[in-house]
Amino acid sequence: MQMQAIKQQLAVFTKIPVERIKDDAEITDLVADSFMLVEMLLLLQDHFSIELEQEDLEEVVTVAQLVNLVRNKIRAAQPV
Amino acid sequence: MDRMNEQERWIMSFYRYSEITGAMFFARVAACMPAGPIQVNLNKHFADESMHSWYWTKAMDELGYKPIRVANAYQDAYLDAGGLPVNMMEILALTNVFEKRVIKQYAHHMRIPDLNPVIKQTIEKIVDDEKWHVQWINQALKTLAQKYGEDKVNKKIQHYKAADEAIYQKFIQEHKDRLDYMSSTLAPA
Ligand SMILES: [Fe+2]
Ligand SMILES: [Fe+2]
Numbered sequence: 001m002q003m004q005a006i007k008q009q010l011a012v013f014t015k016i017p018v019e020r021i022k023d024d025a026e027i028t029d030l031v032a033d034s035f036m037l038v039e040m041l042l043l044l045q046d047h048f049s050i051e052l053e054q055e056d057l058e059e060v061v062t063v064a065q066l067v068n069l070v071r072n073k074i075r076a077a078q079p080v
Numbered sequence: 081m082d083r084m085n086e087q088e089r090w091i092m093s094f095y096r097y098s099e100i101t102g103a104m105f106f107a108r109v110a111a112c113m114p115a116g117p118i119q120v121n122l123n124k125h126f127a128d129e130s131m132h133s134w135y136w137t138k139a140m141d142e143l144g145y146k147p148i149r150v151a152n153a154y155q156d157a158y159l160d161a162g163g164l165p166v167n168m169m170e171i172l173a174l175t176n177v178f179e180k181r182v183i184k185q186y187a188h189h190m191r192i193p194d195l196n197p198v199i200k201q202t203i204e205k206i207v208d209d210e211k212w213h214v215q216w217i218n219q220a221l222k223t224l225a226q227k228y229g230e231d232k233v234n235k236k237i238q239h240y241k242a243a244d245e246a247i248y249q250k251f252i253q254e255h256k257d258r259l260d261y262m263s264s265t266l267a268p269a
Contacts, residue, residue, distance in 0.1 A: 037164065042113075043112050053166065
């Protein structure tokens with residue numbers, strides 16, 4: 001459920017229909033340039049009230065990896 | 081066009097494109113910033129960089145130079161070498177280092193003997209704003225240090241400083257031929 005919500009945000013930002021955002025697509029292919037990628041990451045953080053760091057993104061190449069990272073951050077931010 | 085004018089045209093085109101790229105970057109960031117003091121300053125910063133590109137376009141027009149298309153902005157090299165900043169602290173740490181480099185570069189340029197008055201006035205006008213850019217970012221980083229810790233903020237600045245040194249040395253090497261008319265003012269970083 002949460003994964004779908006994260007992908008939905010990617011769709012809202014990129015204006016690519018969510019069903020066309022494939023898990024194995026590279027996140028750099030969703031955006032026109034690196035500036036747009038920065039904006040997309042800032043919006044994700046704002047929307048899900050999480051914080052990402054440069055190091056978090058080091059291993060992230062695909063949509064699935066980004067969605068996973070955001071999901072883990074949301075979980076970590078939730079009170080136990 | 082003689083060699084000196086050719087070089088002048090190239091460096092002005094480079095500055096112009098770099099200012100445009102700066103404006104585009106801050107446009108992206110300002111567009112998605114939540115309301116607050118950082119948003120206010122970021123939006124002014126974005127407007128300034130956009131004006132700087134206009135000052136260079138106007139100066140080139142006055143001197144009869146047509147801007148050359150520049151393939152890569154200095155900022156692109158930053159993102160390649162230093163990695164993508166992904167939160168506000170990282171964005172401001174990168175910008176802090178970059179703005180200082182810009183001020184240094186314009187200061188080198190001001191030391192060229194018999195500098196064209198149009199270029200001189202353009203740089204003077206721009207540098208006033210650039211100094212404010214460094215100031216507000218330093219202030220914002222101090223505030224953000226309360227959240228991230230001073231150590232983390234300083235580490236990020238050092239990280240981008242190292243990238244900046246490497247990029248600048250590469251830049252000078254790569255454009256040696258185009259920069260030789262100002263080489264006497266280009267002190268090693
Ligand atoms: Fe500028
Ligand atoms: Fe600036």
